[in-house]
Amino acid sequence: xxxxxxxxxxxxxxxxxxxxxxxxxxxxxxxxxxxxxxxxxxxxxxxxxxxxxxxxxxxxxxxxxxxxxxxxxxxxxxxxxxxxxxxxxxxxxxxxxxxxxxxxxxxxxxxxxxxxxxxxxxxxxxxxxxxxxxxxxxxxxxxxxxxxxxxxxxxxxxxxxxxxxxxxxxxxxxxxxxxxxxxxxxxxxxxxxxxxxxxxxxxxxxxxxxxxxxxxxxxxxxxxxxxxxxxxxxxxxxxxxxxxxxxxxxxxxxxxxxxxxxxxxxxxxxxxxxxxxxxxxxxxxxxxxxxxxxxxxxxxxxxxxxx
Amino acid sequence: xxxxxxxxxxxxxxxxxxxxxxxxxxxxxxxxxxxxxxxxxxxxxxxxxxxxxxxxxxxxxxxxxxxxxxxxxxxxxxxxxxxxxxxxxxxxxxxxxxxxxxxxxxxxxxxxxxxxxxxxxxxxxxxxxxxxxxxxxxxxxxxxxxxxxxxxxxxxxxxxxxxxxxxxxxxxxxxxxxxxxxxxxxxxxxxxxxxxxxxxxxxxxxxxxxxxxxxxxxxxxxxxxxxxxxxxxxxxxxxxxxxxxxxxxxxxxxxxxxxxxxxxxxxxxxxxxxxxxxxxxx
Amino acid sequence: xxxxxxxxxxxxxxxxxxxxxxxxxxxxxxxxxxxxxxxxxxxxxxxxxxxxxxxxxxxxxxxxxxxxxxxxxxxxxxxxxxxxxxxxxxxxxxxxxxxxxxxxxxxxxxxxxxxxxxxxxxxxxxxxxxxxxxxxxxxxxxxxxxxxxxxxxxxxxxxxxxxxxxxxxxxxxxxxxxxxxxxxxxxxxxxxxxxxxxxxxxxxxxxxxxxxxxxxxxxxxxxxxxxxxxxxxxxxxxxxxxxxxxxxxxxxxxxxxxxxxxxxxxxxxxxxxxxxxxxxxxxxxxxxxxxxxxxxxxxxxxxxxxxxxxxxxxxxxxxxxxxxxxxxxxxx
Numbered sequence: 011x012x013x014x015x016x017x018x019x020x021x022x023x024x025x026x027x028x029x030x031x032x033x034x035x036x037x038x039x040x041x042x043x044x045x046x047x048x049x050x051x052x053x054x055x056x057x058x059x060x061x062x063x064x065x066x067x068x069x070x071x072x073x074x075x076x077x078x079x080x081x082x083x084x085x086x087x088x089x090x091x092x093x094x095x096x097x098x099x100x101x102x103x104x105x106x107x108x109x110x111x112x113x114x115x116x117x118x119x120x121x122x123x124x125x126x127x128x129x130x131x132x133x134x135x136x137x138x139x140x141x142x143x144x145x146x147x148x149x150x151x152x153x154x155x156x157x158x159x160x161x162x163x164x165x166x167x168x169x170x171x172x173x174x175x176x177x178x179x180x181x182x183x184x185x186x187x188x189x190x191x192x193x194x195x196x197x198x199x200x201x202x203x204x205x206x207x208x209x210x211x212x213x214x215x216x217x218x219x220x221x222x223x224x225x226x227x228x229x230x231x232x233x234x235x236x237x238x239x240x241x242x243x244x245x246x247x248x249x250x251x252x253x254x255x256x257x258x259x260x261x262x263x264x265x266x267x268x269x270x271x272x273x274x275x276x277x278x279x280x281x282x283x284x285x286x287x288x289x290x291x292x293x294x295x296x297x298x299x300x301x302x303x304x305x306x307x308x309x310x311x312x313x314x315x316x317x
Numbered sequence: 318x319x320x321x322x323x324x325x326x327x328x329x330x331x332x333x334x335x336x337x338x339x340x341x342x343x344x345x346x347x348x349x350x351x352x353x354x355x356x357x358x359x360x361x362x363x364x365x366x367x368x369x370x371x372x373x374x375x376x377x378x379x380x381x382x383x384x385x386x387x388x389x390x391x392x393x394x395x396x397x398x399x400x401x402x403x404x405x406x407x408x409x410x411x412x413x414x415x416x417x418x419x420x421x422x423x424x425x426x427x428x429x430x431x432x433x434x435x436x437x438x439x440x441x442x443x444x445x446x447x448x449x450x451x452x453x454x455x456x457x458x459x460x461x462x463x464x465x466x467x468x469x470x471x472x473x474x475x476x477x478x479x480x481x482x483x484x485x486x487x488x489x490x491x492x493x494x495x496x497x498x499x500x501x502x503x504x505x506x507x508x509x510x511x512x513x514x515x516x517x518x519x520x521x522x523x524x525x526x527x528x529x530x531x532x533x534x535x536x537x538x539x540x541x542x543x544x545x546x547x548x549x550x551x552x553x554x555x556x557x558x559x560x561x562x563x564x565x566x567x568x569x570x571x572x573x574x575x576x577x578x579x580x581x582x583x584x585x586x587x588x589x590x591x592x593x594x595x596x597x598x599x
Numbered sequence: 600x601x602x603x604x605x606x607x608x609x610x611x612x613x614x615x616x617x618x619x620x621x622x623x624x625x626x627x628x629x630x631x632x633x634x635x636x637x638x639x640x641x642x643x644x645x646x647x648x649x650x651x652x653x654x655x656x657x658x659x660x661x662x663x664x665x666x667x668x669x670x671x672x673x674x675x676x677x678x679x680x681x682x683x684x685x686x687x688x689x690x691x692x693x694x695x696x697x698x699x700x701x702x703x704x705x706x707x708x709x710x711x712x713x714x715x716x717x718x719x720x721x722x723x724x725x726x727x728x729x730x731x732x733x734x735x736x737x738x739x740x741x742x743x744x745x746x747x748x749x750x751x752x753x754x755x756x757x758x759x760x761x762x763x764x765x766x767x768x769x770x771x772x773x774x775x776x777x778x779x780x781x782x783x784x785x786x787x788x789x790x791x792x793x794x795x796x797x798x799x800x801x802x803x804x805x806x807x808x809x810x811x812x813x814x815x816x817x818x819x820x821x822x823x824x825x826x827x828x829x830x831x832x833x834x835x836x837x838x839x840x841x842x843x844x845x846x847x848x849x850x851x852x853x854x855x856x857x858x859x860x861x862x863x864x865x866x867x868x869x870x871x872x873x874x875x876x877x878x879x880x881x882x883x884x885x886x887x888x889x890x891x892x893x894x895x896x897x898x899x900x901x902x903x904x905x906x907x908x909x910x911x912x913x914x915x916x917x918x919x920x921x922x923x924x925x926x927x928x929x930x931x
Contacts, residue, residue: 028495035497039413042406043423046471049464050426053433053441060444079775080746081768111340119337132345138581139351140525142552143574146559147351153794166737168780169795181347212326214333235432242434244528245552249560253744253781264780269436269528274783275773276440277532278647278746280654280671292437303432304425374625376809376902451874452613452657535615538625539638547613547640560782562789562810 054296061290063283072290078255078271080279085287087294089257093265096172096258097247098240101179102187102233109187109236110222113229116188117195118217137185145249148178153250165262168252173261175251179240187236190310194228195221227312234306238299244269268295355574362572371540372554378565382573384540388455388548392534393520395459395544400466401516407467408474408512409500423471431468438464439529447533455541455548458534462526466519473515477508514588521584525577527552551577610883611638616649616662617748618784619687619803620863623902624662627895637883643784647746647772653679653866656874659884661866664748665772666845677873680918681864683844684891686836686905688827689752689859691815692807693799694792695719699731702816702824709761711799712740713768714778719797734797741791741800744781746772752861753801756849760858801859804828805903819858820850827857832905835860844914862911865891872925881922885929888919 064072068085075086112133120126156177157169198221206216222229252264253274266274268291279285366381373380407423414420442461447453481504489499505512527550535547536557551573558570614624621643628639641662644652649661654675666681691708693701703711704727710716716723720733743750751772758765768774779800782791789806792798804827807814816824825831835848835856848860865888871881892915896906907915922929 028498032495032497035500039406039410040419042403043410043419045403046407046430046467047419047422047426049467050430053430053437056441056444057437077775080773081771081775108340108344111337112344114337115341119334129341129345132348135582135585136344136348138521138525138585139348140527140552140577140581142525142527142556142559143351143355143578146555146570146574147354149559149794151350151354157795166739167795167797168739170780170791184344212330214330215326217333238432242432242436244434244436245556249556253783254779255775255781256778269434272436272440273528273531274744274781275746276443277644278649278651278772280647280651280746280772289440292440295434296437299432299434300429303429307425307428374629375622447657448655451655536642537640538628538642539611539632539640541640546611547642557786560784560790561786562793562806563786 057289057293057296061286061293064286064290067283068287072287076257080275080281080284083281083283085283087268087287087291089255090266090268090271090291091294093172093251093258094241094267094269096261096265097176097179097251097267098237100172100176100261101183101240102237104176104180105184105187105236106233108184109191109232110229112184112188113191113195113225113232114217114222116192117198117225118213118221121196133185133188136181141182141243141245142249144178144182145246148174148246148250152177160262163262165260168262168264170250170252171262171264172251172258175247175265175267176261178246178250179243182243182246183236183240186239187232190232190235191225191229194225198224227309231306231309234302234309238302238306241302242269242295242299244273248273268292352578355571355578358568359571359573359575362568363575367569367572372538372569375563376565380569382551382554382569382576384537385549385551385554385573386576387540387542388534388537388550389524389552391455391542391544391548392459392462392530392550393524395455396462396466396523397516397520398463399460400463400470400519404467404470404515405474405505405512408471409478409505411471411475412478413500424475427468427471430464431472434528435461435465435526436528436531439532442529443532450545452545453533453535453547455534455544455546458530458548458550459544461529461533462523465523465526465529466516469519469522470512470515473518474508474512477511477515478504480511481507510591514591517584517588517591521581524584525552525581527556609636609638610877610880611640612659612880612884612887614639614641614649614660614662614865615644615652615658616641616866617646617664617863618643618786619646619664619689619747619749619861620662620685620904621785622805622809623685623899623904626898626902627891630898631887631890631895637887639887643786645743645745645772645784646748646751649748649866650772653868656868659867659880662863663866664861664863665751666847666862666864667866678869679866680869680922681843681845681866682888682892682915682918683862683864683907683911684915685863685896685899685907686832686848686911687861687863688804688832688857688905689749689756689801689861690804690807690827691799691801691817692789692792692812693815694796694812695736696734696796697732698811698813699728700813700816700826701731702727702818704818705760708815708817709757709764711738712742712757712776712778713761713764714740736797739795739798740776740779741788741795741798742776742779742781743773743783743788745783747784748772748861748863749785749801749803750774752847752849752859755847756859759850804832808903817858819854819856820852821854823854825855825857827859829900829903829905831855831857832860833908836862836905836908836911840910840914842914842917844911844918860905867922869921870923870926871929872923878924878929881924882929885919885922888922889916889930892916892919 076088077086153169156174157167160167206220248270254264258265370381371384446457489503537547537549541548555570558566646663646665649663652658653661719736754770758770782788785802785806788800792800835851899906
């Protein structure tokens with residue numbers, strides 16, 4: 011804008027000092043934005059470089075080998091990929107009804123008022139509780155409950171395992187899955203809702219057949235956000251998942267996720283290949299969460315275009 | 318219309334509403350369970366000694382968590398010093414450049430960074446700082462936390478600035494104020510509430526993080542104000558004590574959890590107050 | 600040797616490693632701080648962590664109950680000394696109603712951890728423990744999730760007494776456990792066993808006794824079932840020691856010795872003038888090590904460790920005296 015002015019005008023309007031400060035300002039903010047990009051790029055590069063020994067040694071077998079053995083120095087990450095997928099998707103499944111209910115409650119039934127702001131606050135507080143405290147509580151309260159349940163089922167009553175980790179994870183991601191959905195639901199245009207009411211639809215029918223389909227991109231974005239969070243969650247999971255490097259064969263088995271195995275073994279992996287394999291898992295985690303994030307952004311962009 | 322079908326539909330409508338309300342109610346239960354559990358078990362530990370003493374050796378009664386509180390404080394300071402100015406500056410750039418390669422990449426980078434698991438940030442901080450410095454330190458932990466704070470501040474700044482009407486900026490420019498002064502003296506002050514809430518939210522988020530500290534801050538049995546030395550932190554202490562077999566340590570962990578949750582809640586409250594009071598209305 | 604308030608300019612020392620001796624070290628370092636003002640910050644990150652961090656020189660000393668292998672020592676940037684600080688026993692502890700004292704034979708204990716025996720009321724356990732009413736519960740194995748010297752000692756014993764274990768799993772600070780759940784550190788394993796009825800695991804003696812958990816009598820090479828305590832641990836160390844004190848005490852020849860005993864060591868560099876370390880710091884480290892192997896020993900027994908036998912102390916003294924700064928020995 012200003013740059014299009016002729017240089018004469020610029021000389022009249024701004025002193026040389028101002029122009030210097032102006033360009034310094036522009037440079038600073040540009041460099042800051044670039045710094046963020048550079049930070050991201052160097053994180054990626056560092057992960058790739060330090061994974062190299064492991065990539066070289068194991069190649070693709072890293073992803074389908076189920077043996078993680080520090081003694082024989084063979085490292086395959088399948089148990090952790092499986093553990094991560096199981097816990098994250100199970101957690102998502104469990105949290106979905108609750109998150110949808112919250113979105114519908116705040117977005118449709120009680121958009122204003124005491125009840126709505128109360129629920130909003132509670133949901134935000136849920137998101138704010140540190141993960142280690144979730145783990146602490148799960149260790150002392152959830153684990154005995156799951157253990158009793160397992161005893162009744164006749165399964166090995168460890169109490170810790172994939173199921174327990176999924177349970178605490180689901181509590182933690184409810185706010186994330188609900189977050190975007192509730193706003194999008196509130197933004198559904200009144201006229202299409204009124205059209206449905208005019209045709210004689212009940213509230214529930216309007217919600218399930220008009221509002222939710224309309225808001226599905228926002229809801230999907232929220233789900234992706236929650237998934238990303240679940241995939242990378244470390245502390246609460248590592249405290250209740252049982253820390254076993256064997257392939258989990260049931261929901262009640264102990265296991266490990268990509269995040270928890272790094273937390274467990276990183277400080278002491280002495281062998282170069284062990285460290286590198288852990289870094290490769292870190293790289294994988296970084297890539298997967300990045301892809302989910304980008305997917306989520308894409309969905310959100312579609313939402314804002316629609317709205 | 319068929320009477321019975323109508324009744325069925327009305328019934329479904331009612332049931333649906335009840336289910337939604339029930340599920341919402343259920344989803345709030347864990348929060349109250351957790352908070353009440355922590356308060357019930359931790360309140361007893363909160364005395365004067367708790368806040369001024371360092372931990373006692375294993376198995377001995379008494380002691381406190383002052384070194385963890387100080388450590389957490391140090392870490393947040395170290396994290397904030399680079400990330401706040403950098404984040405605000407980057408946010409300004411992004412808000413001023415809707416299109417363009419750098420802006421696009423910047424937004425992408427910020428979003429991906431925000432979603433990156435904290436354990437990955439932890440191993441990066443280990444690679445970059447602990448290995449280079451050949452030692453664990455509050456500095457490395459602080460930088461890990463700073464990397465996590467950065468994207469939150471960037472986005473909060475950008476979003477807040479986008480809400481400032483162009484009219485304000487243009488009025489200042491029309492009066493002959495140079496662009497950079499317009500931003501610094503007019504636009505940014507108008508967005509103080511939004512930016513501050515972004516900062517407070519990012520602090521609340523990193524204050525409770527444990528994973529990035531596992532390989533960086535390392536932990537310390539004693540008090541330490543030196544940022545190039547290892548330091549203890551509230552989440553680290555809670556993690557170590559909660560997974561131990563000693564009942565005395567469990568009590569300390571609950572007490573520390575009270576302190577940590579209290580701090581996070583206080584920050585949340587501050588955010589609410591700021592949004593309520595300071596927000597500049599247009 | 601010390602005066603109580605030497606606060607002129609305090610040096611602090613940083614250590615990390617084994618959780619095995621952590622209760623003893625935390626006591627020792629607290630006492631040492633009160634007496635000398637020197638802060639020794641020791642973090643229980645596991646023996647694996649201790650070895651890794653001393654190799655990368657991010658700590659002043661490491662703690663490990665698995666001595667470093669010849670390979671590992673060869674790869675280290677300089678010579679690392681193993682200074683023994685006390686003896687401990689790795690015990691098998693479990694969570695059963697009534698807290699019975701069980702006996703396990705050599706093959707029995709291996710089979711349990713191999714996952715071949717899965718019920719507490721299994722015939723084979725009953726045979727060895729005829730007076731005990733064993734409950735109808737599942738056996739839940741708990742092992743370490745982190746790199747651990749305690750694991751090394753225990754798997755070393757299992758490898759020596761059971762061929763299947765030796766070939767299938769082997770010995771190491773971290774192994775591919777055939778069954779069970781993992782917990783972090785000796786405290787984590789103890790804590791988890793306390794939470795889980797039917798659980799069985801291996802921890803350092805002090806952890807089990809401090810939490811009043813039952814410990815098993817294990818069968819040693821002479822065929823006797825030995826109760827782990829300070830005395831039987833000391834007896835296990837009654838064998839000639841090599842100069843560098845790197846020796847495994849498991850499956851000891853000593854007829855009354857507890858078969859899963861172990862030294863725990865402090866790992867430190869022989870030549871302390873590396874990476875701009877000050878003479879002062881090196882001196883304080885040597886003084887600390889001397890104190891730990893002499894005055895510090897008085898705290899061992901009350902925490903269920905065994906103090907170093909005389910021969911070990913003598914060897915430790917030689918090693919500490921060989922610590923040098925720029926080639927010159929630090930302590931006279």
